[in-house]
Amino acid sequence: MHAGRWLLWVVPLVLLGLERPAPPSHAPAPDPRALRAARAVPIPPDNPQTPAKVELGRRLFYDPRLSLDGRVACASCHRPEFAFSDGGKPVSVGVFGRKGSRNAPTLTNVAFRRRLFWEGRSPRLELQAVGPLTAHHEMAMEPEALAQRLSSIPEYARAFQEVFGEPPTLKNVAFALAAFERTLLSYDSPFDRFVAGDDSALSPAARRGMELFFSERGDCFHCHVGPEFTDDEPRNTGLYTVYPDVGLARITGKDEDVGKFKTPTLRNVALTAPYMHDGSRKTLREVVEHYNRGGEPNLNADPLIRPLGLSEREVDDLVAFLESLTDTRFIANPALLPPR
Amino acid sequence: MRGLAIVLGLGLWVGALAAPVDLKINLRVGEAPLEWGRIYQTPKGQRYRVDLLKFYLSELALVRPDGREVRVGGLALAEFRRGGPTQGVSVMRFEVPSGEYRGLRFDVGVPRELNHQDAATQEFPLGVNSGMYWAWNPGYIFYRLEGAAFLEGREEKWVIHMGTDAFRIPVRLHDLQMRRVRLEVPPRGTSFVLNLDIARAFLPGPNGAFLDWRQPRLRQLHGMSPETALVMSVVYYQMLNAFSLAR
Known part of the structure; x- marks a missing residue:
């Protein structure tokens, strides 16, 4: 009462x-x-930073072949000229023109973020990268399809073998992307x-x-x-x-x-x-x-x-x-x- | 003589421990086997197709006639894709003592102590290569059903991604009261076959709420979002009775 x-x-x-x-x-x-x-960039012990891995991550970051329709790269929504955000778009457009519901954040100094995504519920870059790669309205790739596609590209097959000692997988794609993202320092x-x-x-x-x-x-x-x-x-x-x-x-x-x-x-x-x-x-x-x-x-x-x-x-x-x-x-x- | 008895006794004991069981699944739409590519209809008249089903199965135990359990443990990822088999698909193999059981139980989901570990360090069937890791929502999708709906000539993709600890589905297929369930595990081993009626997800709930794909937000059913929590709860409620023992 x-x-x-x-x-x-x-x-x-x-x-x-x-x-x-x-x-x-x-x-x-x-x-x-x-x-x-x-400050020193925090590097997780299970994903040591090497020049070859960073370079592989950079290639992947700009490559639309990582998406289901072959038209959307990480860089499509995280454009360098806009500090790795989406250049004036309120929400980003993913495969087949599918629209998301949130604004793509800048990747400036993303190495130091303790929490990722707008809710802040992803604890590390290696796991965050899995989200856009697999989300229906972003890049919409299944792990097997991604591995198969990258394995069929000789330069990637060779680079993954050199960097990870194994063929491409969703996991090591995410690890390479994280390594590149840790170099986005401003x-x-x-x-x-x-x-x-x-x-x-x-x-x-x-x-x-x-x-x-x-x-x-x-x-x-x-x-x-x-x-x-x-x-x-x-x-x-x-x-x-x-x-x-x-x-x-x-x-x-x-x-x-x-x-x-x-x-x-x-x-x-x-x-x-x-x-x-x-x-x-x-x-x-x-x-x-x-x-x-x-x-x-x-x-x-x-x-x-x-x-x-x-x-x-x-x-x-x-x-x-x-x-x-x-x-x-x-x-x-x-x-x-x-x-x- | 005494030595022979010991050897025989040990042999019987080892045999009782080592009876292999193969757990198999039949996918059903109602009573009928699921056919990939076929267009079905929900009780509310919406037409749909199923393209993919993946789910985790964990905390498996067989229930003895006296109510005690033989815990199998383990974690399996069942996966069904267009073009693949839908009937009698082996999803888990394990060993239990031979004898009579009054049923089994398991959870559809990942145990809490595994669900929140760093997925980057976990191995299959967990880990990011499983296709079940939920990047924006730490933990795994427990039950992933996807397909297409046909709405006034349009084809719209829909997904049901059920996860988070609150949505682990307990499946209880034992009956100690009425004793209508009897599972026999002979020493040489056996198979248990379960039916999974995937269409249960589309039944209306007690409150009349249902998965209405005309609403765009309900085509992407995820986790615990308040926007979709009511319908997700309905799907969860219906899934509690989606599994049955095949006769």
Whole structure:
């Protein structure tokens, strides 16, 4: 009875966005200069990195023969010029024109992701790669068909034998792709140069945006944490009141997980439009405005989602800072582009 | 003389342990054998074809007349593809003591302690080469049925991918109360043949919900998504009675 009366008051207030729980206490904002990014790439012991394996992974990454209709490669949806995202498409198109329901994320620094896919439920690149290779609306390959097709291509048969000592299988295709993906490293943005001591690397607007980003007022840094600009945690960001795609709840079946998606990295974010899990926000400004408004009413919304009260100029400054996370050398790195 | 008795006794004991059993499956649509390429109809009038069935079978045990179990254990992946056999297909071989049993039980699924290990390090029938690993949802698809539906002249692919620990299907084909089930395992071994009625998946549930392929979201039935959980629960409920002992 008491609980029911309490709900009568609280639910409408929360739905109207009039009353939100106070943001939880978090670690204080870091000094951006402390965010030096150079770290050793974690390599799993069962998939040691070798130049030959990385090169094989690169060939596979750009090869549409890995898909059922022979027209879709990993690179079809993870295009280098868009920081390995899908270049303006809200959702990607797979074999036979089948459409997915989610926006292809950037592969920038994917070696450091602790969780993969938008729900964050895949723990390592070797397993994640199996998903697109076999998914009905992506590349739609059966393990046997993939092994057979690659075995019939002499250069692949030879390369797999050299790298893995066995013919192609779905598993070693995934291992080679993971090895290549671990080389997709991007740490040469204006922000990185600023962190390294170049005060002129950031424009005045970007610098103001940086101060906001790492402040309690702008409050971006609690989720977009550290040099990778993500903590890999799933959150509901109040994108919708009713989510057409339920996110993490698709796996857990729990009401409290409806609308939760993994926090994405912001590195190269200016190259990866459109935004959010469904590609529903076309520009960075739209995204920042969404957070500035405090999102849509949603009972699962993260407590940090609340109206920020930023001015138009401050929104522009934040966008300028996000644009300073662009690493143009990364997208032109010949070692990451299609093999000749 | 005493030595001979020991040898004979040991021989009988070893023989009792070593009776081989071959577990076979007949795929059925209702009472009839499944025919690849044939177009069937659901109780709701939707026309469909079946192209693929794969499922894991685990935690197998035979049940003695006194209710005790002889646990076989092990894990098998049964696989049926278009053009392949559908009747009397051997899916698992094991050994049990010869004697009389009142039935058997098993699960369709992967035991929890195997379902969440790193699939990149597991061997067949697990692992990523099994075609049953669910990359976005750690663990395996337990029961994978795929085909096509014919909707107003259009052919639409559909899949049922049942998995996650909550959807492990317990199959109980023993009867200790009415004693209607009797399985004999002679010392030389035998075969047990099960019927699997794949069309059970298409029966409406007690609440009237059914797998309606006119709804695009129900053509891709996966795991526990709240969008499709009700229909997946119906399929699960119907699958509980999809297996039977062949007469």
